[in-house]
Amino acid sequence: MNVIILGASGQVGTALMRKFDEHSIFFQAFDIKPNLPRVHRLDITDVFALERVITESDALFVINCAALNDMQYVEEHAKEAIEVNTLACENIAKLCVRTDKVLIQLSTDQVFDGERKAGYTERDNPNPINHFGVTKHKAEQKIMQVGGNAIILRTGMIFSEHGNNLLSNVLTLAKDNKTLYFSELHYFNPTHNVDCARVIVAMLDQINCQADVPLWGIYHYGGSDQTNFLEFSKAIINGSKKYDSIITEQVIASNPTVAQLTHIKYANLNCTKLLHTFGIKQLPWRRGLQRTLNTIYES
Numbered sequence: 001m002n003v004i005i006l007g008a009s010g011q012v013g014t015a016l017m018r019k020f021d022e023h024s025i026f027f028q029a030f031d032i033k034p035n036l037p038r039v040h041r042l043d044i045t046d047v048f049a050l051e052r053v054i055t056e057s058d059a060l061f062v063i064n065c066a067a068l069n070d071m072q073y074v075e076e077h078a079k080e081a082i083e084v085n086t087l088a089c090e091n092i093a094k095l096c097v098r099t100d101k102v103l104i105q106l107s108t109d110q111v112f113d114g115e116r117k118a119g120y121t122e123r124d125n126p127n128p129i130n131h132f133g134v135t136k137h138k139a140e141q142k143i144m145q146v147g148g149n150a151i152i153l154r155t156g157m158i159f160s161e162h163g164n165n166l167l168s169n170v171l172t173l174a175k176d177n178k179t180l181y182f183s184e185l186h187y188f189n190p191t192h193n194v195d196c197a198r199v200i201v202a203m204l205d206q207i208n209c210q211a212d213v214p215l216w217g218i219y220h221y222g223g224s225d226q227t228n229f230l231e232f233s234k235a236i237i238n239g240s241k242k243y244d245s246i247i248t249e250q251v252i253a254s255n256p257t258v259a260q261l262t263h264i265k266y267a268n269l270n271c272t273k274l275l276h277t278f279g280i281k282q283l284p285w286r287r288g289l290q291r292t293l294n295t296i297y298e299s
């Protein structure tokens with residue numbers, strides 16, 4: 001198997017590179033910031049460079065993890081976000097069709113409006129309420145219009161030991177002994193980057209073996225079980241206490257209106273389709289959280 005990873009320096013990209021090495025899968029890795037070994041520079045909005053990379057490679061799979069993910073930045077840089085999160089994805093999809101490659105595109109729970117408490121299935125209609133969700137939903141629509149052998153994997157709140165994510169934000173504030181204020185009314189499925197990579201590798205494996213079975217379409221994956229911002233931040237603090245005595249005890253429920261947060265209210269993903277189609281089970285995020293904290297504090 002031979003794979004192209006776009007956005008390889010990010011949370012999911014780095015975990016994928018590690019998994020591919022473990023499984024002896026050959027990959028070519030690209031990112032706008034090639035700050036890791038074996039990652040080459042590629043801006044996915046550079047149409048010609050993108051075309052060269054995809055058409056000259058004999059990879060069977062393209063996994064697109066590249067995106068602008070800072071939701072506040074995306075609100076303030078709407079045009080740039082459309083270029084990266086939507087138009088580049090459409091181009092990637094077209095190039096995959098032209099070169100007969102399978103596309104795995106990462107997407108988000110933020111394509112929904114967050115009003116459905118029961119957990120969103122793939123049959124639920126997207127209705128994004130933030131610009132990040134709009135850019136990702138438009139990408140999904142463009143990819144579906146292009147057709148071809150494409151999978152869209154929607155996930156939520158990815159955490160890892162590196163990069164800017166909710167876990168690192170909580171730790172930074174907690175180490176300054178600041179009081180943390182978090183909503184207990186906003187729900188989501190935290191997803192360990194390594195777990196997300198596990199799911200992608202399992203999907204690739206099966207696609208590779210079952211070329212005649214139509215597996216294309218949208219799937220949901222998030223860590224089990226759903227939680228809210230308050231509970232998740234408390235779990236981070238509790239898991240850090242054995243390493244850090246100065247960490248704050250002060251985690252307080254503050255329940256802002258949806259308008260005060262860019263994040264949607266109920267971002268829970270129902271992952272049954274992935275289980276029934278690929279046999280891939282959800283893993284508990286608490287296990288990934290403790291592993292991540294161990295890595296952060298022990299390295």
Ligand SMILES: NC(=O)C1=CN([C@@H]2O[C@H](COP(=O)(O)OP(=O)(O)OC[C@H]3O[C@@H](n4cnc5c(N)ncnc54)[C@H](OP(=O)(O)O)[C@@H]3O)[C@@H](O)[C@H]2O)C=CC1
Nearest residue numbers: 007010011012032043044066067106107108155156157158
């Ligand atoms: N993080 C999360 O909580 C969630 C993420 N997702 C989706 O999953 C995917 C992977 O997310 P994650 O690994 O967390 O993302 P990261 O932000 O960690 O990684 C994305 C990488 O893409 C790079 N990038 C940005 N613009 C370009 C560009 N024009 N060309 C090439 N590379 C670029 C980023 O660089 P730089 O850092 O310089 O911008 C970064 O290295 C994305 O599609 C994301 O939207 C879905 C749900 C939740």
Ligand SMILES: Cc1cn([C@H]2C[C@H](O)[C@@H](COP(=O)(O)OP(=O)(O)O[C@H]3O[C@@H](C)C(=O)[C@@H](O)[C@H]3O)O2)c(=O)[nH]c1=O
Nearest residue numbers: 069071108156157158165166169181182183261262263
């Ligand atoms: C640091 C902090 C954040 N928050 C809130 C604000 C914010 O909406 C929420 C989460 O903060 P973050 O900015 O770290 O995470 P956020 O950017 O909301 O995360 C999202 O990222 C994109 C890419 C996705 O696809 C989503 O699934 C989701 O994971 O927590 C507080 O309430 N109190 C705090 O002290």
